[in-house]
Amino acid sequence: MSIRRSLALAGSVALASSIVLGGAQGALAVGSASPSATAAAKADKAAHKILDLSVKGVPNEFFAGGEAREFTFTIDNATAHDFAFVPLLKFKDNKGKLRADDFKAEYQLPKTTAWIPTVPPPGVDGSGDDAGLTALASLTPEGELTDDSVLFVGKGTSVTIKVRVSFTKDAPLGKAAVVPVVVSAELDDTTHEANGDGVWSCDQIKGAGFTIKAPKPVPSPSASTTKPSTSPSPSATVSTSPSATTSPSTSASPSATATQTSTPTTPATTPATTPATTPATSPSASTSAPAPSTSATDGTQTPVDFPVKAPTVTPPKITDEAVTKAKAKADAAAKDLATTGGGSDSTPIAIAGGAVLAAGIGTLVVLRRRKTAQDS
Incomplete structure (x- = not known):
């Protein structure tokens, strides 16, 4: 085979490879799903109307008066619409005695490092079934939720929040649970305004049970x-006893002294x-609180074995201004993610495709120049 034909073949192979790699991104997106499977997935998504809530890594034990322990709270949007929401947690014990004053909860939003204390939501008076309800939010001086308390979760995405909780020394001991709660509002696909007022959503099934225990005594x-x-040392008392100082035979006789020191002295030891x-x-x-015990970091959490109802108070209002701010923050975060690369699997493929395409074009240019030189 001549050199010219070899170069031509190499250039054609390189160009064909670039075309294949360039289309790989679309192939990955389409996959091998059949039309019926795709239609079924779309139908399931359209039928799903609420956010999925879960807590993970909740320790199986907390200690009254002990240190704070962490877990995560995830809000997953598997619906066909965007949502605005306010996250809350509901703590309850099986005797109905647990109150907001019995624990301290703090949260950390994604891509932040500050721990923010939770607050009692508007309308909760610290008694009844909602006594342990706490909002991962902030309040205005008038006691209403701030606009910054409202978060945005787009369709097909999720938000995970870190939480840490400790219980006071006077917290009721025994079985308790934490259940994820949100006030959520579905957003219009065009205007991105809330479709009506926010509604409560509470998922006991994906909550977690735990036990509040008294700390064990530790020696000081x-x-x-x-x-x-x-x-005073007992041995010192024996050595200064009257018999040792007043008896002439004891003080004068070395043998007596040796006998006294060699005899077993049980009272002295x-x-x-x-x-x-x-x-x-x-x-x-x-x-003090003992060393941390087994945590549910492996996903094996204790189930909630007593009923926990959705909140009964009027849900906090989600305003259009709050939704606009929440979406703007989410869009800015998505833009930053895209600017920094975002970890997309298509990026390496695009780079490889571009490199091979450049190699193919270069090979064809060299071949053309050689042919021109030979013809002349």
């Missing part, structure tokens, strides 16, 4: 090291160890 380090040093062990069982020993 200072008690075990200082108390024995301040107590038993009391000496008593002060070291007493603080471990002493009621005055300090208490």
Whole structure:
């Protein structure tokens, strides 16, 4: 085969490869799904009308007076429309005694580092079934939700919020649960205004149960090291006993002294160890939360085994101004993601396709010039 024909063949192969790679992005998007499967997926999405809520990584145990522990709250939009929403969490124990004053909850929005305290939503008075309801939001001086409290989730996307919670030393002990809640409003596809007022959505099935426990007693380090040093040693008491100082035979006779020190002295050893062990069982020993126990980071959360109802108070209003701000923030975040690359799988394919296309064109240019040179 001549060199000219080899170059021509190489150029054709390179150009064909570039065309194949250039179309790979579309092939990945289309996939191998059959028309019927695609239609079924669209039908399911159209029938889905509410946001899917879940909490993950909720520890199986909390300790009254203990440290805060983290989990996540995810709002997933598998519907065919965009939504505006306000996230909330509902804490409840199986005896109905848990109140907002019994815990401290904070949240962290995506791509932020600040922990923000939750607030009681408007209309909740701290009693009844909604006593443990708390909003991942902020309030105006008048006690209403701020516009910044409203978040946006586009169709086919999700929002995940970090949460950390601790319980006070006076929190009721026993079984409890946390259930994800939102006030949500479906948005018009054209105007992106809320279609009516916000409504409650509460998913007990995807909540998580846990147990609030009392902290275990832990011995105080200072008690075990200082108390024995301040107590008189039993051995010292024996050595200064009247029999040792007043008896002439004991002080004068070396053999008597040797006999006294070599005989077993049970009273001298038993009391000496008593002060070291007493603080471990002493009621005055300090208490603190034990080391963190098993957390549900592997997805095996404790189910909620008692009923938790959706809130009964009037849902906070989601205004058009709040929706506009929420969508603008989401659009800005999406734009930043696109500018920084966004992690799209199509980017490497596009780069590879462009490189091969350039190689193919270059090969054809070289071939054409060689042919021109030979003809002349």
